[in-house]
């Protein structure tokens with residue numbers, strides 16, 4: 001197990017809440033939710049290996065960053081931050097893919113779980129092959145082909161048409177080192193199917209999805225919620241995949257309510 005030291009930030013006081021960003025973002029994705037949650041909890045945001053202030057050196061390509069490695073990095077980061085109490089793990093999309101191995105490998109550290117706009121199933125063979133092709137393209141050309149291909153899927157059609165400031169904010173969040181993008185793409189492509197795990201999850205769970213999420217659909221996320229005992233399901237009207245940006249206040253409200261009651 002190779003661990004990497006992750007950059008992180010803590011704010012607020014109380015029970016610990018760990019916010020884990022999606023791909024290819026970094027901890028600033030959670031700015032609005034971290035501010036709201038810090039009124040009620042100790043909020044920890046971290047940059048996963050390769051991203052944000054945990055950035056790989058320019059030109060460094062580790063090959064693959066697996067979801068298990070991300071989960072182990074986060075557990076080590078909690079040690080470094082002196083967080084001993086079990087956390088509420090809030091995972092957005094790839095952050096949710098990391099939540100599953102975190103549950104598997106670090107169960108005592110987990111007090112509650114919020115899965116935002118994420119999936120339990122593995123990639124299809126075509127999806128995995130597409131990621132391999134994209135990883136090679138990004139290594140050769142930089143993040144632009146990924147960003148151009150992904151943005152239309154991240155945002156609801158109405159956001160794309162009418163909210164240019166959100167489009168630009170999300171585009172800016174996607175500027176990550178080539179090696180980090182390629183390694184995370186390969187890691188997501190090889191992640192296992194976590195569906196069999198859902199029935200084993202034994203912590204309070206919240207499942208949140210944007211009404212127009214084109215990556216992790218409301219139907220799929222409702223299925224995840226039904227497979228987890230006692231899970232609460234919340235659908236945010238008007239948002240696509242990027243609930244952190246398209247419906248920031250509504251997402252914050254759902255998370256604050258969950259964290260203060262879980």
Ligand code: MLT
Pocket residue numbers: 021022023024092093094095188215
């Ligand atoms: C994310 O938001 O983390 C990505 O959409 C996940 C993915 O590419 O599967």
